[in-house]
Amino acid sequence: MAPSFDHLREADLDDDDYDEEEIDISDLREKYEVQLEQGYDAFVVIDGLPEVNEEQKPKLVKFLLKKLNQVGKTREDLIFMPMGEDGKSLRFAFVEYSSPAEAANAVRQLDQVPLDKKHTLRVNKLTDIDRYGREGRVNEEYSPPHIDEFQPNEHLRWWLKDPSGRGRDQFIMYRGDSVGVFWNNEKEQPEIVVDRMHWTESFVQWSPLGTYLTSVHAQGVQLWGGPSWSRQRRFAHPFVNLISFSPNEKYLVTWSARPIAIPEEGHPALTIDDDGKNYVVWDIETSKPLRSFASLDTPGAAGAGAGADATPQKPRKSPWPAFKWSADDKYVARLNQGSSLSIYELPRMNLLDKTSIKIDGVMDFDWAPVTVQRDGVKSYEQLFCFWTPEIGSNPARVGLMTIPSKEVVRTLNLFNVSDVKLHWQSEGAFLCAKVDRHSKSKKSMATTLEIFRVKEKGVPVEVLDTIKDTVINFAWEPKGDRFVIITTTEPVGPTAVAPKTSVAFYCPEKSKGPAPGNWKHLRTLDKRNSNSIYWSPRGRFVVIATVHNQQSSDLDFFDLDFEGEKPESDKDLTANLQLMNTGDHYGVTDVEWDPSGRFVATYSSAWKHAMENGYHIYDFKGEALREEPMEKFKQFLWRPRPPTLLTKEEQKQIRKNLREYSKVFELEDAERGASADREVVEARRRQLDEWCAWRAAIEEELLEERAFLGLPEDPLAVLLATKTPEVPDDAEEQIIEEIVEEVIEESEEIVP
């Protein structure tokens, strides 16, 4: 390449004794001068420089240039540092960049950057100086900034204290275009808290602790809360599709399939850096974006494991949540399927140890749902599990890694694996890996359940008997150690009639130590249609349901600690299974337990199909309390509750005195019920009386009018009388019977 002006200058940069005046660049300058006239957008003003004299100036310029060239392209001769009459610099300089975009970049990145200990750069666009700094634009008199008077925020957890004193739970109903929040009134009409039309554009969501109600709009996400349901936060992510909260409501991740496009005039929250990104991580407290990410290209057929298993796979949907949070909001991780895991540390959102964790072939991972205290581990740690498929001759692995040390604390090698699903128990005490294995010929499939006892020393793994059928669903009992699986003999595919399924219950054996005994099969219920498991958030009760099914819609309510007689065969097991009730909600698409575990709501959402949309509410025993069909019913969401503030002892105390409390509550309930009944009866009596009074009045009026018009009292009697004069009064009533014989079939048989 021929030496150009650019090259010359850069080559000469390190040359200290270089004098600008020696070279004649007037022709070039002229050229740039013209550009200058065209617009000042490429210029910035750098303020806050140290005071220098003519001799020191080139040094400073060079020093400055290093910084300036980090963000764009400029040259020494494009820096103009005016000097005062006393031969000293005026502590500022004009710099021209090669493009307005670079200048804008410089303003963004270099402003407020320290030059040395004493000096901090202030970078502004020249046009801005012109715009804001021109004479007259700045008020000469100083006026103290206006500070708004302190306004106490609304209490965001007000709803925990139910004004009726009954400790009811709230729920959202999104139907048609309106979103309403209601108090659950069991059998009665829910009490309305707030109802707004067009509150959201796509869906609503509670934050994980129930503090905020989230509405989603084309412009972004809004959080609402407090007794007045005022807007608490706003996150302007244009065309946002999905959102997820961190478990402690500190951060929010938003995702849009459409990459962010920052318009010319800028964006209220996002910057040009976020252009082209799909994910934004926000700090909820400040409602500022922390960092944005682009979507990863989903590995196609050329994925790591694809060579080994030739089964053609459908293009994977991008998994959600793409960013998974550790239990304490300190870390957030994103999987780069097949190669690595990127863990970011909050609140700075920097990559942990500045590198992603390389895990060859990693397919999936999941954080422990709580901060687990492992046996013999004193230091702080967060656990997550992951699995990798077989690669070449290496076995498939399920691993448990601890963060921040990135140590793998346990791995389990497995063969003939086609898929693994990881299920944490809600307290992080157990981890079940549901391993789908194929036989050597890949013709038959079987499932094993590998259970990690995470809290025990050395993390022992227990393998459950091989299950011949495909396990389509698995669920741990929350805060417990039992689980339910649903299996099916046939593979689940897009068949017209869903295959029959079996529901199996497992529980640990009785053991003497603190740790639960080995898991044993408790009971299997065959030939069912059920496909979903919904445990009560408090454990013990479970609803086995058939959802998204045209043909059946059963709801079975089970109690695993039934207080009745226990079968002899189960005497060593820590469960006593009892089917309490069955329900049927035609077209049910979703089942939701309320956070207290007292009620179950089932609903049929218009998003899934348009048949019999609406909701039912059952109590935990499966007794139907209320059903309300509603057109265009979309969502029913119980408001989550934050964890209780009571200590273990206090909770124990309450449980001990439950009988005392329940007496009071039962009395209250009975009174309320009685008064409600009385009201209904009273209203009916009033209605009946009003009706009878009205009838009496109108009948009388009618008679009067008839009399006035000279018409007979009963016009019909007269009409009929004239019509039937020939029937004498004393004629005997006759009964005419008619017998009709009908030959239905005639056949002839010839008897030989």
Next chain:
Amino acid sequence: MRPVLLAGHERALTQIRYNLDGDLIFSTAKDQHICAWYAHNGERLGTYHGHVGAIWTVDVDPTSTMIASGSADNTMRLWDVKTGKNLKTWEFPTAVKRVEFNEDGTKLLGVTEKRMGYLSNIVVVDINPDVNAEQSDEKILTIVCDESKATVAGWSYLSKFIIAGHEDGSVSQYDAKNGDLLYNVSVHELNTPVTDLQWSNDRTYFITASKDKTAKLITAKDLEVLKTYVSDTPLNSAAITPKKDFVILGGGQAAMDVTTTSARQGKFEARFYHKIFEDEIGRVRGHFGPLNTVAADPTGKGYASGGEDGYVRVHMFDKGYFDFMYEVERDRQNRL
């Protein structure tokens, strides 16, 4: 109670009427003939031939001597019940959607369709109660409905008013002598047509059914809405039961949408509501299409429903129906 299934029609039913004694049922369908049936066993008494279009409506005079019918062949006809003879034909420029005799059978009104530039009219003719007499051609009254077309109409007590239900969901009261519009009240949701209007025994109040999924009980004198019955499906018909304080509502998914949904979802049931308390009391299933018309036996012994499926189902009430009573009703009865 096992219903009697009247399978005499080949197309969707349009209207069913009982005669005053409750022993005859007249039914019309889109298949161009009117059927008369014995109410107690469902035997067909006969049919009335003459119309050459779908028949929309039928009514019987109080003495069961004559019936009137209205059809899509743009005629309104009068028939002799006994012989099936067509006594008189009135021609109109458009279809006749509703006919009704007044309480003494001396006047007949017809509602004509709005079509081909003709506005919907309510026409009244005089009727000579004698079967053998010549009927007059003269329309003694014509009410033009220029605001919104009339879909149904009927005579109030003493033939004092003509009450009409309109396509926009409103109900009008006209002076039956001179045809002046006295009141027009929007009772149903805007632009949901009033699909049926049936009277109480003494014609002092009536019930309207509408596509807005509600039925309303309204006074004839001042069009005051007394009661509202809310259902979950568009309604085609509503009837007031004599003897017991109930109303019967019939409807179901619009006929054109039916093929896309299951019978379960179509809501093809007759619904019983308590007339005074507005509560739903029960439902009767059976039809496999929407109910186009329901009629209550004036003697209170049963009811009949006609569906898009072409069947008429005649039900006799059981003892339980007559015994059913709310606590407050029983209280009141005991007090009297």
